[in-house]
Amino acid sequence: MKVRSITKNKGKPVIGLTPTDPLDRAVTLMIDNKIASLVVTENDKLVGILSERDLLNILHEKHAVWVPLTAKDAMTPDPFTCEPDNTLEEVMNIMVDHNIRHLPVVYKGKLEGMLSITDIVEELLKKAKFENKLLRNYIQNWPDAEEGAEASE
Template sequence: MGLTPNDSLDRAVTLMMDNRIGSLVVTDNKKLVGILSERDLLSVLHDKHAIWAPITVKDAMTPNPYTCDPDNTLEEVMSIMVEHNVRHLPVVYKGKLEGMLSITDIVEELLKKAKFENKLLKNYIQNWPDAEEGAEDTE
């Protein structure tokens, strides 16, 4: 799901609201040319004093957005997001848009990882030999 540079901001906002998402990729002939985020919309509203009817996506989008590669690690993706203060990263492979990662995707993955590690630790602790058993073995 995405936009072209000449789409209206009304269409962009409708897509975001209907799909409960915070950003959309902007493509031209299937090539990534920008990203339109909630921040971009707020910025153009502020700059244009809330008159956006004649404004197109091209006027509001961030051109040449930061991207990540499908082979990037979770840590690399988080570093890109933190370093550039972005909450959405288009995933590009060999110049082709493959998808979009959001900060929510990152948090969900970290939560899954934490739950898995907690489960492993609980299992490890439950199987820990009792101190009394260890003392009996030495007698």
């Protein structure tokens, strides 16, 4: 399964900011959209990712000096990314290896979407339910042992 199969069905635009946007705008966007990370773009190029974890780190470092801080102050620059044709196994390995929960999806330098660990879990759960249903149908339609014995006589 490829990243593309998840991002094309999400349907939502990628929500983000510019490096000069104030952090209070970032918090407002996260709360209003019920999301945990934002892409940071400049001239339509991905320059960073701003996560809840980044916000906590900057607040701790700056001792809650909030107002003058911008997205650039807190974001993770040059974040790990994936491409639409990466497999889910590949992106799960990136997330686990680097302890991250969100991956911007970039194709030929252009931001195409955002993939979250929740997106992956939902897709895998949907696949597991489908496979479970197929197996149940297969087992329910399995010929009985008696029917098999009668057929061989």
